[in-house]
Amino acid sequence: MNDLLVILKSISDRNRLRILSALLVHEELCACQITEFLQVAGATASKHLSQMVTAGVLSKRKQGRWIYFRLNRDNPDLSPLFEWVNARISGTKQAKKDMCTLKQVLEIPCEELSQNQRESGRCSTS
Amino acid sequence: MNDLLVILKSISDRNRLRILSALLVHEELCACQITEFLQVAGATASKHLSQMVTAGVLSKRKQGRWIYFRLNRDNPDLSPLFEWVNARISGTKQAKKDMCTLKQVLEIPCEELSQNQRESGRCSTS
DNA sequence: TATACATTTAGCTAATCGTCGAAATGATAG
DNA sequence: CTATCATTTCGACGATTAGCTAAATGTATA
Numbered sequence: 001m002n003d004l005l006v007i008l009k010s011i012s013d014r015n016r017l018r019i020l021s022a023l024l025v026h027e028e029l030c031a032c033q034i035t036e037f038l039q040v041a042g043a044t045a046s047k048h049l050s051q052m053v054t055a056g057v058l059s060k061r062k063q064g065r066w067i068y069f070r071l072n073r074d075n076p077d078l079s080p081l082f083e084w085v086n087a088r089i090s091g092t093k094q095a096k097k098d099m100c101t102l103k104q105v106l107e108i109p110c111e112e113l114s115q116n117q118r119e120s121g122r123c124s125t126s
Numbered sequence: 127m128n129d130l131l132v133i134l135k136s137i138s139d140r141n142r143l144r145i146l147s148a149l150l151v152h153e154e155l156c157a158c159q160i161t162e163f164l165q166v167a168g169a170t171a172s173k174h175l176s177q178m179v180t181a182g183v184l185s186k187r188k189q190g191r192w193i194y195f196r197l198n199r200d201n202p203d204l205s206p207l208f209e210w211v212n213a214r215i216s217g218t219k220q221a222k223k224d225m226c227t228l229k230q231v232l233e234i235p236c237e238e239l240s241q242n243q244r245e246s247g248r249c250s251t252s
Numbered sequence: 253t254a255t256a257c258a259t260t261t262a263g264c265t266a267a268t269c270g271t272c273g274a275a276a277t278g279a280t281a282g
Numbered sequence: 283c284t285a286t287c288a289t290t291t292c293g294a295c296g297a298t299t300a301g302c303t304a305a306a307t308g309t310a311t312a
Contacts, residue, residue, distance in 0.1 A: 001143065001147070001215055001221055002218075002220070003214075004143070004214045004215055005138065008137060008143070009138045011134060012134040012135045012138040013270080014131060017127065017131055017134070021127075030288090031288070031289060031290095032289090040270090040271070040272090041271070042290090043271080043272070043273080043292095044271055045289095046289060046290055047270080047271085047290085047291090048270090049289095064279095065279075065281090065286095065287070065289095066288065066289090067288075067289065077214065080206065081210055084210065085130065087203075088130045088203065089127055092127040092128075094128070110288090115287095117288090118287075118288085139299090156258090167303080168259070169260075169261080169262095169302075169303080170300070170302075171259095172260055172261090173260085173301090175259095188309085190309095190310075191309075191310065192258070192259090236258090241257095244257080
């Protein structure tokens with residue numbers, strides 16, 4: 001029951017649900033892409049992602065300098081949940097808007113995304 | 127997407143999940159039975175129940191002096207979720223313990239439960 | 253109609269949670 | 283071997299939430 005609670009909590013937040021929604025469509029996304037997509041600080045995105053990984057909802061994979069996340073398809077118990085969420089979320093206003101945003105994010109290479117994210121939270125001169 | 131979030135949040139709390147779990151087995155329970163089952167203040171149980179009704183997860187029905195709650199089977203979209211939760215929750219330690227507790231609670235008539243609950247939060251003499 | 257009483261609402265407190273900026277980590281590329 | 287840099291951890295802050303007690307509500311019975 002605790003496991004179940006952890007899973008449910010891990011998708012019961014607006015931004016985490018948006019991550020799930022994005023990964024239902026896009027197979028694999030890297031941390032910087034998700035950070036850009038959500039429009040939050042990198043630390044915030046990282047925390048959400050880590051919570052979802054801990055819950056077993058996402059898996060992560062390192063490649064080069066980036067870390068990619070995807071739905072954890074290894075656990076067949078989760079498939080019905082993914083399908084149920086997908087059925088209820090795709091077609092909603094927010095989901096449509098998000099897919100559009102995501103498409104734009106995916107056109108920018110990770111190098112550029114990360115660089116922008118580094119620069120956005122910095123003091124001017126020194 | 128907001129509706130979905132409200133549904134998920136309404137079952138992502140330990141006590142609310144226990145309510146759902148109980149109603150997966152027992153069809154219908156009154157507020158005082160759930161209060162006793164959860165071992166919380168009546169106001170607390172009422173708040174949880176009302177949140178689940180608002181989310182569309184539960185329906186309520188008044189009979190005599192008591193209000194009975196049950197899973198909202200009118201919304202077929204929810205059935206897969208109920209089934210998924212049921213499959214993952216029944217058989218867990220907590221669920222087994224809860225079903226045992228619930229059985230004991232159901233042996234006590236509502237009149238007696240309510241009276242006990244009224245008395246438990248009261249000052250001694252005056 | 254008046255009283256009893258199951259449930260809900262209101263107001264409060266403590267704990268949890270989402271978010272941020274800054275510092276730490278650890279792996280890669282030069 | 284060092285410097286770079288994507289990600290994570292840390293520490294802090296404001297917002298939300300679960301829980302309580304006490305008071306209000308509104309229905310049902312006498």
